[in-house]
Amino acid sequence: MTALPPSRRTVLGGLGAAFSASSLLARTSSGPTLLRAAAMREDVALLRRAYAELHPGIHRYNTPPEIDARFAALDQAAAIPMTLRAFYLTLSRFLATVRCGHSYANSYNQRREVAAALFEAPDRLPFDFLWIGDAMVVTADPFATGISPGSRILAVNGRSASAILAALMPRARADGHNDAKRRRLLSVQGDDRYETFDIFFSMLFGQDRYQLRWRTPPDGDVPRPLPVSRSRSAVPPRTPASMRAATRRSGRSSGAVTPRFCRCRAGVSTIASGIGAAGSIRRSTGWSPSGCRDWSSICARTRGLDCGNALAERLVNRETPFEEVQRLVRYRTVPEDLRPVLDTWDRSFDHLGENATRISDRFLRFDAQGDRVDPIRPRGTRYEGDVRVLIGPQNSSATFQFADFVRRNRLATLIGETTGGNRRGINGGCFYFVRLPATGLEADLPLIGRFPTTPQPDRGVKPDIAIPITRADIAKGTDGQLIRALA
Structure with a gap:
């Protein structure tokens, strides 16, 4: 199955429905330009159908009556004309109630004119x-x-x-x-x-x-x-x-998950990652200097969303499942009439569940080899030394999965703060960008739900050693988590 590309922060083309300001805006005689109620309600109905039929985690944290009530409240709010900004706020508040980290009105996937109107105001706090x-x-x-x-x-x-x-x-x-x-x-x-x-x-x-x-x-x-x-x-x-x-x-980065640097000093190999990745500290106890250089070589080759896998390959001593979850989808084939508003980088997603096994009225499970996440297999010389991984709330997608893999298999000591993501499961892997034609807004729609095979708590991965970021450390310019990891 096609994997998520390195970045979804690009407005993708290929959508036939054009954004026409004249058709969806109404100018009042004494106020700002407003979206017509009919336009907003039309898009609410479209979003409701797309999420109800395709979103695998729509009921992970909400009962069907709760979701129905929230869609009804969104529709009621849209019955009164409002500005594009007000509707974006209203839509964002609704999407946050789904409690899915990948379901939101993604600023990077909005149309250029919408992004300019909503996100370029010169009123940011200067620190x-x-x-x-x-x-x-x-x-x-x-x-x-x-x-x-x-x-x-x-x-x-x-x-x-x-x-x-x-x-x-x-x-x-x-x-x-x-x-x-x-x-x-x-x-x-x-x-x-x-x-x-x-x-x-x-x-x-x-x-x-x-x-x-x-x-x-x-x-x-x-x-x-x-x-x-x-x-x-x-x-x-x-x-x-x-x-x-x-x-x-x-010299700050744009938030990429590619490691920023990898260095080896005094037998300690340090891999520092972007905000989206799990920073990791690897002490080379029992390794020769060439072993420490091996970590630098691995670091240089790691790219993309699953960069932690290349590191995990040097830690396991046998083939190890990367996930202990069922990967579930809601549909075999997307209805033809929905496809024009479902933008994506890979139209094979239109038939995502064709080879999946029906396991309930709601879900199909991926069974084919090509649809499974490959296990982590040993590669090269296994590292026998002490491994410490820094984690925190910023780890919520691929890096949450890496932290959870390390936790389950006791491959390293986790240091820092509880991760983002959720042990009860996350949604992602493949995506549609739902283009709402009547208002011009977009909402991300993840297509694959990861559901654990055993009951799990509603929280992220906890560290083995909890070291919170403190105001005192910030004032002194010190990294208490890194200091503890190297101690």
């Missing part, structure tokens, strides 16, 4: 930050605002940071009830052209000036009274173009 609990902690100050790393943003234009997070969380995607993933997705680290936080913050709270209140971090470990609270009333927002330029100047 990078992480959410630690409900605290907005600055991690970098690329525009010299004077807010030092480790500072905690208390309020933006009088609205508390915790209130901002509470408003954005219902629109953030994640698998199941993994809210740590939602917080990490709503953090800004300069890794993406369109940051999830920037999109929703702009639509809900964007301004042309920002008054900030923040608390500076303590100096080192010296006990002191509560840190100083400061404010600045003239912090200008940043544009997407200026943020991308700052990212290039700082």
Whole structure:
């Protein structure tokens, strides 16, 4: 079966339905341009059919009556004309209730004119930050605002940071009830052209000036009274173009899963990965220097979404199933009348379940050899040393699967924070991009559901050694997880 390509962040062509602003917008005499109610409701009905007939995980975290009620609420909301921005927010909030990390109105798959209208407003906050609990902690100050790393943003234009997070969380995607993933997705680290936080913050709270209140971090470990609270009333927002330029100047990546570097020093091989990948630290105990060089060679060859597999091949001592799941789909062949709005890179997905075995009224299971995920087979010299893998909420797709594989087979020590994804199963592998012709928006639709063969908890993979990211580490510029992994 065709695998997911290296990137889905490209608007794909091949759709016959054209985006026609004149046919779906109505201009009021005294207000902004609005989408017609009939156009929105038409697209809601189309989305409902596509998700109901094709989405394998639509009822993983929702009962059929719950999903029906939410679609009904979406249809009711669409009965009143609203702007494209308001409908995007409404649609995103609905899709987040599916609780699937791959089901969302993907900013990278929207039409160019839609993306320009929705995501290019010059109102981004001018600093990078992480959410630690409900605290907005600055991690970098690329525009010299004077807010030092480790500072905690208390309020933006009088609205508390915790209130901002509470408003954005219902629109953030994640698998199941993994809210740590939602917080990490709503953090800004300069890794993406369109940051999830920037999109929703702009639509809900964007301004042309920002008054900030923040608390500076303590100096080192010296006990002191509560840190100083400061404010600045003239912090200008940043544009997407200026943020991308700052990212290039700082040398940060675009969020790719390809390892950023692989080095070997003092018998320790370190592989540092992008935000989407599982960073891993491999100590070469018992290996000669040439063994350490072997890790560097493997690292240089790993590319694409399953880059962890090349590493796993050097850790197993026998053929080992990569997954302990059933891979299920909902359909044999997509109905002809749906195909024009289902954009994809591979039309064989139209017949995805032709050779699958019917196992229930809802599901078909892949059985053919070509439809199964290959097991991990030993390759080369097996590494007998100590392996440590850094994990965290950013690991939610292929890297979640890699962390889960390592956990199940006890191949390494997991260090850091609980991953994204969900042990109850995730959806992905093959995708349609549902083009909603009446409004011009798009929603991603994963086609393969991975369902564990035994009951699993509704959470990600827990670390063996829990080392959370702390405000103190950020203030000092240290990586506590990496330090612990190398200790």
